[in-house]
Structure formats: C-alpha cells, structure tokens
Amino acid sequence: MMKLTQLIFWRPSDEPRPLSERAPRLLAGFLAVMVLCTLLSRGADSLTVPKVTVENPVSAAITHTTRLDGTLEPQRETLVVTVSGILVDSIQAQPGSQVEEGDPLFTFNQDSLEKALLRQRTQLQKLRLEWEGLKNAASLEDKQKALAYDRAYEDYSDAFDRSYDSLEDARKTRKEALVALREYYQQHQAVIDRWTGGTLPPGTSLPPETDEETREILSRYYALKGEYEAADEAYEGAQDSRRDAWKAAQRALEDAQLALDYNDSARQGEIAALSCVLEEESLRELETLLNEGGVVTAPERGVVSQMLVTPGQATTEAAAAMVAGEESGFLFTAQLTQEQLEYVALGDEATITLPGNRSVKTQVVGLQNVEDGQGMMTRLTAVVPQDSGTLGARGTVEITRKTGSYNLCVPVSALHSDGSKKYLLVLEEQETVLGAQLTARRVDVQVEDQNETRAAVAGALSREDRVIVDTSKTVREGDRVRLMAS
C-alpha cells in the first residue's frame, strides 16, 4: 500500500541523475518509439503501396463495334414539275409537312392560268400554220430537185457524146498522117536512110554539094513527120478534154442526186409537227389545271422536302416542289471517320436503333466519300423499311466486326504508353528486405489490334504472366504493389 502510494505520488527528484542511470530508461523509450514507428511505417506503407488487379493474357478475337449516330432520310424524292411562266396564287403545303397522294401543294392564279391557256392555244395555232406552209414548200422543193437531176443527167450524156466525136476525129487525123509518112518513107527510103540513118539530127544543115532532089526529098520527109507529130499531139489533147468534160458532168449529176435526197423544208415541217405535239401537251396540261381550279397536287404520299415556288411569282422551268416519298422506305445515313471506316465495309450487318427502342437489322449498302468542313468523311447508308420510323428521326447504327483469334489479348486498361512505345506492367515476385514482394515489371509490346475494351498484343509475354489491369494509384516500373482483395 505504501509502495502504491509512493508510486502514485511519485515526483521526479530535483537532483539531476547521471546519464548512465537514465540510459536504460532511455533505451526502453527508444525501443518503444521504434515499435510505434514500425507500426506507423507499416501503416503508411500499406496506404502508399498501390493495390492492383491482375489478369492473365487470353487467346481471343477482337470485336470491333462501330456506333454512329445518324438520321432517316428519304430513299427517293419525287420532283413536282408544272408549266412555267404562271403566277402562283397560294401555297397549301409547307416544307416538312406530311402529304398524301393528291393533296394540294400550291394553287396557280386563275387569270394568269387563263391567259397562259390563251397564249398556248394561239401558239399552237401559229405552229400548225407554219407546219402547213412548210409541208407545201417541201413538196415544191422535191419537184425542183427532181428536175435539176434530170437536167444534169442530160448534160452528162451530151458531154459524153461530144467528147467521143472529137476524140474520134483526132484519132483519124493522126492515122492519116502516119500512113502518109510511112508511104513517103518507103518510096525514098534509100535517100532518107543515107542522110539520116539515125545519125543526122533533124534540122541539121546539109552540105553545099547536096543536090536539089535530095534536098527536096528530105524536106518533104521532115514536113510529113511534123504533120504526124502534130496530129498525135491533137489526139492526146482530145483525150484530156474528153476526160475533163465527162468528170464535170458526172459531178453535176452527183450533186443533183444529193440534193434530191435532202429536203430542208420537209425537215422544218417535221420539227414544226413535233412542236405542235409538245404545245398540244402543254395545252392539255393547262386545260387540266384550269379544270382542276389551278391546284397542283402531291404525286405520292410523303413529306414535302422542298417548296421552290413563291406566291406572287411565276413558275420557272425548274421543279416547283420536291416530295420525299415514304412508300419505298428510308435511308439511314451517318458519317464515318477514316479510322472507323477501317472496320466497316459494304454488306456488313448493321443494327439500327430508332426512337421507341425499335431495332432494325439491315445491311450497309453505301459508303461514299464526302468532303466535310472538317475534312474527308465517309457517308454510310443503310436501307430501313417504311414502317420503321418517320422521316428525319435520329437513331444509332451499330456495326460489329470480329477479327481472327489472337494469341495474347489483354484489357485496354493494361496498356501504357511511353511516347510511341506501348508496354504492359506485369507482376513479378521479388525477394526484398520486407520479404517476398510483388513489383511491377515493364514488358514492351506491339499492339496488333484493339477495340474499346481489349487489345491484342505481341511481345515477351506469356499466358502465365499476371498483367496489371487496374490500380488504385499510378504505378511505375519497379514499384511495389499488392494484389487487390477480390
């Protein structure tokens, strides 16, 4: 009891105790502090060491799912074309409004329509008169051309005969000259051969001692020879003249033949006849419009996509309105980036989800490159049945493509990037001062393929490796980690 009282009311002595006496207590205190610090450091360590979740690489296929937002567009748009130049009185269907077949789209001004009808009738009458005149002109032209042909043929025959006679005369003259030359030569052959013999050229001066008879014979011989050569030349000229005359006559005949085949007035008449047909059609159209009170109606059930006429203004040659028909279904259109295009192809199965959780299975029927404001995009189209939705409705298309099986697939969250290099962190057991500890080891890999959740990789990795896929804190190579309790 006494000891307990002393212990309770113990007060430190005022006398300083030597350090050697206090040393055991200080040592005990130091050890106590170390125990406390051991616990604290362990606690801090357990808080600072990241907890990780691991997975083994698996063999799997990579499924690429492409999701795109798009809208329902008309598969086909019908143009509403009407007569031009008539004032529009009022519009009954605004763009975007639903119309049934025969519903009024817009109404023409009655006066303008009647005036147009009158103009059309007058125009038709005028065209008919022109057509009649052209028919008569064509008949007359036919007769004139037949006559011209006959005349050309006669000229051709006459030219042929005349040229033949001239040629025959020249031939006779040449023959007679030749006969005369041969007869004279035979008569005086000795004298002619002695002096000429082929050595003395014509026109050579005879020697002075030549007698008169010889001189006369040779002179006569050379004269006959000249006559023959002139006749021969005339014959050649007659031949050329005959050929030229015949050719000219033949050409004239051909021209007449060509003119006979072409009748310009007849062709003008045919054009006028066709114009009459068109004008009659326009007239009928105007008459129909007038009978219907000038109302232009929708050609089929659908939505007015564009109204191109304005009240108070005349119609033009262009379409007056466009109606997107629903009877042939819709086109779902969406835009793809070039990266998404890698996993979409024509004919791929697509699932389109439309408002009201309506799901439509269809196929990709079109991939067309379009220039967007932000660059080159690809427009995807898929046909959607008529009863799947309404025009302009927004929806989501989902296209799934599965690749071949890859040997090593890991979650995308396991992939880390170091510049252009990709790597994984793999658990490795190391003997440390704290005992067997798990550390993160870096394994460089090449990504062969990946989607939003999984990546197929290649590298110094096996299926037995435990790949870190999720961490409570940032983990770097060599960091100690511990497994998250499952």
Added chain:
Amino acid sequence: MKKRFRKISGCSAPALRGRKRGITGGLGIRRQQAQKGDTPLKYARFWDTAKKYFREVKRVKKSLLPLVFPGILALFVWLPLVFLISGSLMGSEELTENLAPVLGSAAGQVQWTLLPRYPTLRPYVELLLDSPEFFVMFWNSVKITALTLLGQLAVGAPAAWGFAWFRFPGKKLLLTLYIVLMLMPFQVTMVSSYLVLNGLSLLDTHWAVILPGVFSTFPVFIMTRFFQGIPKGVLESAALDGAGHLRIFFTMGLPLGAPGVMSAMVLSFLECWNLIEQPMTFLTTPSLWPLSLYLPNIGPGQAGLALAASVATLVPAVLVFLWGQKDLERGIIAASVKE
C-alpha cells in the same frame, strides 16, 4: 539567470554568487553617495569592478589552458559525429550540393558546414514513417543481438565461472585455446563456419549468426577475469554454510561478478549490433539482414536518409554504452591484462 551568468564569465556558481552580492551591495552604497552629489566615487566604483573582472578572467584562463590541446584533439574525434548529425538535418538539395564531388556530379572536394543552412527533419520523418525496410532490419538486429547476449549469458557465464574456480586437467590449455580463438579474425573461421552451418542446415537463418555469437570466447574470457577477482574467502564461507555450486554461482558469483558480466554484455552488444561480415556471408535472404546492412542498400540520391539511419543506428549503441560505461571500462582493463 545563474546559468546564463556562468556561461558568460566561465566562473563557478558560488564565486559568481559572491561577486554578484559584492557588486550589487557596493553599488547600493555608491548609489546613495552619488545621490548626495559625490561624483569622484563613480570612478572609484568603476575601477574596483574592472580590476575584479580582469582578475577573474586571468584565473579562468589559467585553469582552461591545459585543456586547449586535448580539446583540439577531441574536436577532430567529434567532428565526424557532428557532421553526421548536422547532415541528417539537411535537406536533399543541400546534401546533393555538398556531396556533389562524391556523387560524381561535380568536380572538386566535398563541402560541409557545421550547421545546416535550411534545417529540416524530413530525413527522419522519411526514415521513421516511410521506410518499413529500416524497421525490418532494426528488429532483425534487435533479435540477433538479444538472443546472442542471452545465449552468452547462459553459456558464457557458467563457462567463465568454471574457468575461474574449478580445477580440471587441461584447464590452462583450454583457456589458451579460448584466447587463440578470440584472437582469430572472422575471415579465418569463415569457411569452416560456413561448412558447419551448412551441415546443420542453418545457413540463411538467424541462427547462423546467433549461434556462433553465443559460443564466442571473448565474453568468457572477460567474465573469467572478473570471477577470479571475487575473494576466495567469501566463496569458501558460503560453501561452509552449506551452499552448493549452483547456489554459490547464482547468489554469490553472479552478483559479485556483475560488473564483469555487464562489461562483457556491453562489448558483445556493440559487436553484435555492428555485425557486417557474418550476415553478408551467412544470410542471403534480404528480409533476414540486420541493420548494419541497411546503409549499403541505400541509393546515392538518399544521402539524407542514410545519415538519419546512421544516427538512428547509433542511438542504441550510445545508450547501451552509457548504461554500462563504468563496467565497460573495468572490462576493457581486465581484457588488456595478460595472464
């Protein structure tokens, strides 16, 4: 106030107290005289005070003069410790700057200051709260040291008692063998120890370090010296009173030889606490390593941590040394006396 005055003048406390009384008492009389208008007394008071002051300074100088040279030598001995403590209070930037030539990031020589420019306890916080490895090794050291000391106490003390008081054939030879074994460095017995421990399948366990320590011959040698110093008559009286050998050992031998036991324990503690070669040779699993192997495992960028760890390692050794300082001095003297 007393302490402050003592620091300033270097005088002993009684002397100061007397001087203080004298000065203040004198001043009181002089003040009364001065108030009466006696001005020459002011100068007399000043000269009295100055003479006393210079006399005291001269006396202190005379008494301190013989301590100057040993003090300078002691300064050189204490400098590493001062550097260690001041370094452990430096920030990593300051340490990196000072140790740049050692770390290979700059040329020249290491710069060191007695006091840190920007003192911080960050290395200690990092060591004590963020280094569980340090504590694993610390408690390994505690375990190895405690078991070794207990073993030495259980084995060495009876052995020393036997050498001191029993007569048996070959006693001198055996004691000489003990001394020879004590003088052998670890490198000599390393291979044979390794083979024995391997044969006993004790390698890579703490027992590979503890058991050779338990059977160390050095504590036996020291304790023998102390047990031999116990007066023979005291033990014979106990024997006449009917006490057996064990009773004499536990009730007379151990209490009377306690300084020797304590001395042996302190020396063994210092040896076990600083073991490096044995753990490096016999322990391959890092989780079994003692604290003495902590520093070699610290990276070059963790100089602050290393210095703080050194201080923390030093503390138990210093405390144990202080605890057994008196007995240790006697133990060292006993060990130095050759038989």
